[in-house]
Every structure is written in structure tokens, then in C-alpha cells.
Amino acid sequence: MYRTHTCGELKIQDAGKDATLCGWIQKSRDLGGMTFIDLRDRYGITQLVFNMETNPGLCGQARKLGREYVVQAKGKVRERSNKNPKIPTGEIEIEAIEVTVLNPSEIPPFTIEEDTDGGEELRMKYRYLDLRRQPVKNNLILRHRMAQVVRNYMDSIGFIEVETPFLIKSTPEGARDFIVPSRMQPGTFYALPQSPQTLKQLLMVSGFDRYFQIVRCFRDEDLRADRQPEFTQIDCEMSFVTMDDILDTFEGLVKHLFSKVKNIEFTYPFRRLSFSDAMESYGTDKPDLRFGMEIYDLTELAKGHGFSVFDASEYIGAICVPGSAEYTRKQIDELTEFVKRPQIGAKGLVYLKYGSDGFIKSSVDKFYSPEDLRSWAEMMNAVMGDLILIMAGDRMKTLAALSELRLEMGNRLGLRNKDVFVPLWVVDFPLLEWNEEEKRFYAMHHPFTSPKPEDIPLMETDPGKVRANAYDMVINGVEIGGGSVRIHDSSLQKLMFRVLGFTEKEAVEQFGFLMNAFRYGAPPHGGIAFGFDRLVAMFGGQDSIRDFIAFPKNNSGRDIMLDTPSPVLEKQLRELMIELKKEKNG
Secondary structure, three states, X not given: OOOOOOOOOOOHHHOOOEEEEEEEEEEEEEOOOEEEEEEEEOOEEEEEEEEOOOOHHHHHHHHOOOOOOEEEEEEEEEEOOOOOOOOOOOOEEEEEEEEEEEEOOOOOOOOOOOOOOOOHXXXXXXXXXXXXXXXXXXXXXXXXXXXXXXXXXXHHOOOEEOOOOOOEOOOOOOOOOXXXXXXXXXXXXXXXXXXXXXXXXXXXXXXXXXEEEEEEEEOOOOOEOOEOOEEEEEEEEEEOOOHHHHHHHHHHHHHHHHHHHHOOOOOOOOEEXXXXXXXXXXXXXOOOOOOOOOEEEOHHHHOOOOOHHHHOOOEEEEEEEOOOOOOOHHHHHHHHHHXXXXXXXXXXXXXXXXXXXXXXXXXXXXXXXXXXXXXXHXXXXXXXXXXXEEEEEOHHHHHHHHXXXXXXXXXXXXXOOOOOOOEEEEEOOEOEEEEOOOOEEEEOOOOOEOEOHHHHHHOOOOHHHOEEOEEEEEEOOEEXXXXXXXXOOHHHHHHHHHHOOOOHHHHHHHHHHHHHXXXXXXXXXXXXXXXXHHHHHHHOOOOXXXXXXXXXXXXXXXXOOOOEOOOOOHHHHHHOOOOOOOOOOO
């Protein structure tokens, strides 16, 4: 063995012991008669000390060692005179008697410290160096720990982990697939799985009534902070269960994770909020419930008073911001510009200030009497000192804009504490959504989601009103997981394909293997998939999932460390019978 101990292991009770450590040089400090080196490995940092008086040759050798040199150090553990309470090994140091350079290092392109001077692109290019930094290392250790907690819990309640293939059939319904050409079957393609959806349903047909998998998934879609082209799910499925059974089971998993990893105990059932109520009260199907500030519908109260913007609008909605009536005109203008941003798209913002003196002032008070404005405040349960912010327009667009404004005000008032967690279930989603461009319905989740039994008669008469046996888990405004009870009846599945516009031939070509399986006794089943990357990032107190993935892609889907995606050899293309089209100039 190169070492007897790690750099995070030795404590004051080890004083007097001989020790051999290995690691990377974090920093070196030359204080004349003494040289100190911080030696780092995965487990921590231990200080090495070299004495010019007792061993001048070794001290001179130590002074020549650079940052990130890989070294082996031998010596005796002793108590430090100037203890460092910030690290676990801060009470001891190693009085070095021998140092061996295992590998020198060039000067790294950025400082490998907790607070580095490297920008994100530079750190991603040298990700193997960035992973040496303690915060990133801690993120991956957290990820590992959460994966083990999940596996242990799922095993304890009778689930088995089954691996499913990565080379599967392309199913264009849903997000865009990554496709993989087959050399052995020229002109044909595999797809990388967006999720193991159909495969886990086949496992239910096979009689494996409790399946889970921590699995890699792939979607060729635009990226953002909480999305990568390859990501990890906790994928789960159960047989002979109702929706309530599924929610209770996986609420138990989430509570267990919070208990074991965050030491947070949830002793009450998570709230269940219907999709329609979530949209009406929060303008989104993933509401952040760490604070109130719900949306109120002022349409009936505010219309018909001669204010053309309101009178011409389909919907008028508002939020009440507590204790903010003292907002200045400049601050209101900033909020107006915020909601006018292209990604929000509102045309303007109306305000009502309920002053601490009881006086009500509004930007539209020339159209409304004081009694009219007071009725708005009373409807919204506003009290003196509150600020009411109002928007109008198309119903869904206005609700979405109010949702963004609500979150912005939550941020400004410090109401979105990352150490506070409020999980909930959003249930009863629409089964289908209409695509105006293609003039057809699409499955809001996927084509195997079961409709509410009482809504099945609407499938052919009014598909847009059919509710799904579907559910999402939302924590602090982030969708952490989602799933549904599945269709297990062949005739209902055929009806679903018909409503989605599939011909019988198209349905058989894409999903014939599943429909055939259903002919041999498919049990009632359902499941859920949790976004593992998002869950870990949330537990780590961050919005971006990239720092919780060992080798992530950037916002353009590139791995700039490996320089990929990149061209392949002409020989490889010929083997696959693929010819690249050349772009025409001009």
C-alpha cells in the first residue's frame, strides 16, 4: 500500500503514530525555518511540516514542490500548535521525515480551491481538475449517498432493480430521440431511451410486480440549468395498485430521503392539489408553496368601468404582496419591465397600494372609485401595508405571467429559503393537449397514461376534457417526479391511439410489441420516475444539476472536455452506409 492513512482520517488521539499519506499538494507556505504543505485527497486535507533545523535537505526538497504535485509523505503525527477548527484534521499535523514525488504537475489552468478563479467553460474543459475541488467532490459524494439510500429503501419494501437496454426502438411521440445507426442492419436505427417506459410495463406483464432502476435516459432537446441531454431517473413501476397506493409508496421514499440525508422529518401527508387548482391559484402546474401570494381572479370586479385594457381582456388576475405598499414608482417600473420581458410577454402592470394609513392608491384610480378598489383588496384579504399587482389579457398567458411575477416577488422578499422544503402532489392533469399547428391531440404525459374511469366516455366526444390518472411530485416549484396509472386494457389502448391520430398500422409499427403483450394478461399497473439529478441538486441547495454530474454537457449539448459531438471517420460512415449531405453555399 502506498499509504497507511487518508488525509481526512488522523485525529488528536493518533498523536505519536507513524503515518504515510498520499495526495495532491493543495498549497505550500514557506516561513523561513519551517515549510508547511497542505496535502489533499478525496477524504480531506492534512498539514505536513518540514523543519529546516532538524532536516534542511528535506525542507529544501519540500520548497521545490508545486501545486497539484502527487506525493507520498512519511512522518509522525503530532499535535498542532496553531489548530484549525475548520477542518476535521485541524488538531494535528505530520512532522515529515520523507517525501517522494509520485508525479509532478504543470501549473493548473485555474486555482483548485473552494472559491476558484476559473469560469464555468474553463472548469468544464478541465473537469477532471474541477472534480478535485471540495464543493464539487461533496456534490458527487451526496449523489452517491442518495443513490444508496434509494436502493436500500426500495429493497426494503420489496422492489427489485432490473436493468433495461439502451438500444431500443424509436418512438417519435414525445421528446426528440437520439438515434443510433445499426452496422449489422444497414439503413435501420436504434434509439436511446427517453425513459424505460414501455420496458417497465412489459416487466409488469412479466409478473415483476415491484420494479425500480436508477437509470440513464436521453432526450435530444434544448438545454437549461436543470436539463441535460443525458440524465438519470429513479424509475419505478408497480402492479395491482391504485393511484393512492402509488402516491403513498413514493411519498414514503421521498420522506425517507429527507430523513436520512437532510435530517428533516415530515410527519404529515403531502398536500394534493389538482392541476386546475394549481393553475388558477399559482399560474403553474409546479407551484412553490414555501410562501402564499396566491393569484386571485378579479375579472368580474374589474371589468365594465371604462378602463379599456381591462374591458378588452379575457382575464384579469392579481397577487397581493405583503408589506410592500411602500414600493416606489421606480420599483414598480422595474417590475413592469420585468413582466414585459419577451420570455414573460405581459403588456403592462397595474398596482394598488393599501397604505399603512388605510388609504388606497392605484395607477387606475381615475377609472375606479375608492369603494371599487377597496372591494379588490377585501376580496384578496389584503391588509394595510400590502401591495396588489394586477395583469390582464389572455387567460393562460396572464396566469403564466403572474406566476413568474409571484416567484420574483418571493425572491425579493426572501421567501424562497433553500433550507425550507414544501413537497406536494399535483394530480388530475388533462390527459391530452391540443396542438393548433398540427390540428391534433398529443398525450400530455405519454400514450400509455390511463384516463380517469369516469371520463372514458368523453374520449371520443370531448377529448380535451378528459382527466388523466397522472400525478407529479413538486418541491419548491421544481417538478421532481411524475407518473401515472397505465392503460392495461388493449381496447382502451387502441382507443387512445385512435384519439391521438394514429392509424392502426402506425400504432402496430411503433407499439405493436406492447399491444401484443397486453393480449397475454396485463395486470393493472402504474408508476413514477423521479429526476435524480434534480433531486440531488435540490438537496445540495443549488439550481443547476451540472455540478452534481461527474462529466456534464454545456448549454449547447457539448462535452468540451472530450470535444464532442465531433465528426467521425469516413470509413465509419461507409460501414454504416451513411452519406453526409454537404451544405450548399449561398
